[in-house]
Amino acid sequence: MARSASTGRSASTARGASTDVLIAGAGPVGLTLAAELRRSGVSCRIVDRLPARLPYAKAVGIQPRTLELFDRMGLVRDVLDAAVPMRGQLTYVNGAEQGRIELALPPEVPYGFAALPQYETERVLEEFLGRFGTRIERSTELVAFAQDPVGVTSRLRSSSGGEEEEEEVRSRFLVGCDGAHSVVRKALGLTFEGGAFPEEYMLADVEVGWGLPPGYGVRSMHRAEDGTIDDLLVCIPLPGEGRYRMSMLVPPELSADRPASGDGVAHGLEGGTTPALADIQKVLDRLAPEPVTASALRWSSVFRISHRLVDRYGEGRVFVAGDAAHIHPPTGAQGMNTGVQDACNLAWKLALAVEGAADPGLLPSYDAERHPVGEEVVGRTVRHAAEGVQADPTDLETLLLREAQLLVGYRESPIVSPLPPGDEAVLRPGDRAPDCGGLTGDIAAYPVRLFDLLRGRGHVLLVYGHHPAGDTPGDLAAAARELTGGRMETCRIMPADAPPDEATGVPHHHDSRGEFARQYRVEEGAAFVVRPDGYLGACLRPPTVGQLKEALGRVFAW
DSSP: OOOOOOOSSOEEEEEOOOEEEEEEOOSHHHHHHHHHHHHTTOOEEEEOSSSSOOOOOOSOEEOHHHHHHHHHHTOHHHHHHHOEEEOEEEEEETTEEEEEEEOOOOTTOOOOEEEOOHHHHHHHHHHHHHTTTOOEEOSEEEEEEEEETTEEEEEEEEEETTEEEEEEEEEEEEEEOOOTTOHHHHHHTOOEEEEEOSOOEEEEEEEEOOOSOTTEEEEEEEEOTTSOEEEEEEEEEOSSTTEEEEEEEOOGGGOOOOOOOTTSOOOEEEOSOOOOHHHHHHHHHHHOSSOOOEEEEEEEEEEEOEEEEESOSEETTEEEOGGGTEEOOOTTSOHHHHHHHHHHHHHHHHHHHHTTOBOTTTTTHHHHHHHHHHHHHHHHHHHHHHHOGGGOSSOHHHHHHHHTTOSOOOTTOTTSOOOOTTOOOSSOTTSBOOOOOOEEOSSOSSOBOHHHHHTTOSEEEEEESOOTTSOOHHHHHHHHHHHTTTOEEEEEEEETTOOGGGGTTSOEEEETTSHHHHHTTOSSOEEEEEOTTSBEEEEESSOOHHHHHHHHTTTBOO
């Protein structure tokens, strides 16, 4: 069992109640995991060593894919009400505008890019979690744990009024969402290979009154005669008039040449000298696209950036997610969003494991699916930090879809069904399940989106059209219920011209505008298994009960 050093203060030890999952760390990743577990009926405890949320605008970008996940969870409206749109980026070199990137996505994508301070994202998630009767246990840290074949025994230390108390907690599983200096990662013995950038940066949350269009980020650079970038200013819009989160290189007079922490990881906010408004103004005087005065400094700090990735995302009954598993430059706002996807991927698998309904290969698929994603994100953000997003060789549409995290997929995953030989379908198992509009029912007089039908649900079987070569929709729905112990719902999508009586016995909607058929590339009968995290587990053409059983057998135990 890993143990932390003693503080020298007296502490009492108590034996705590057991829980299904213990989560260390209550940032956006830990909160997402806890909310998804509670939404699935799984008990959990979530602890954090901090006494309160930090009022810092650290991670501020929310990607379209993250908004889709928040939609599935049922909290996206609260996020949208608090956030501001990210419409594009303006780039300047030596004072001259070099072009404008418009953050435009295909019309079938339901959400655009958004910006929201991390503490506001945490607030929305914490309030949502509270609806399930679960609260964050503040001023409480994980100091040691040991796992065995049936569970994990953890030691928690909490402090209040200068007194410490230790508690032993028994859980089925433990997840470390405890950041770049993760106690869970270290105690589990995971490697964290990578390196650190030599530069130090300043962060500041300020207001400016320039005439640049609202909703656009600003990247302003100075290029030296030898072609290198020797000065940098990046501004991301935040809620509030003229408010931005700005980052810039630390001037020599503020650089403390601080050593890395005890674990050798130099990443995140640092103590010591805090930049003043005058320090921010000096950078704006050099690099702002137009003369401007900064005001209303809410917060500032110095930070360092590292790029590291664990060798595996867990071992046995203990897992890591978010910054505990991968850290990298903030380019493209990939970090928090990647961590949220970690949490959504892991949560539904843990829920089935807790219920005893998971195939033995389900939990190992977390590493199989998410480790390659972490590896790609770390590599891409390091490349973009050095060369700029514009240096990406792909076309702009593909670049934006990738930055939006809409191209994340699991085609090589062991738990998704392979396509039959010779099937060259564009939409494949492991891909994100796309949204579409124009779905009409027999009672509601208004059309809905597919994501409206998926919201709040777990596994869903989408059955489309006629099935002359397959089993009937009724047979498929009955098999889905039986094979999953009632955990899978079925929804039938009918062609626009199909008569109403063909859908008897299975909840249905008509594809009135043909958008489902176009997005899912279907003309006749087909069925799609949609996972709780919004990815396709199987594409069945034509759908049969046998194919469905094979697909679900990769996930469910029976």
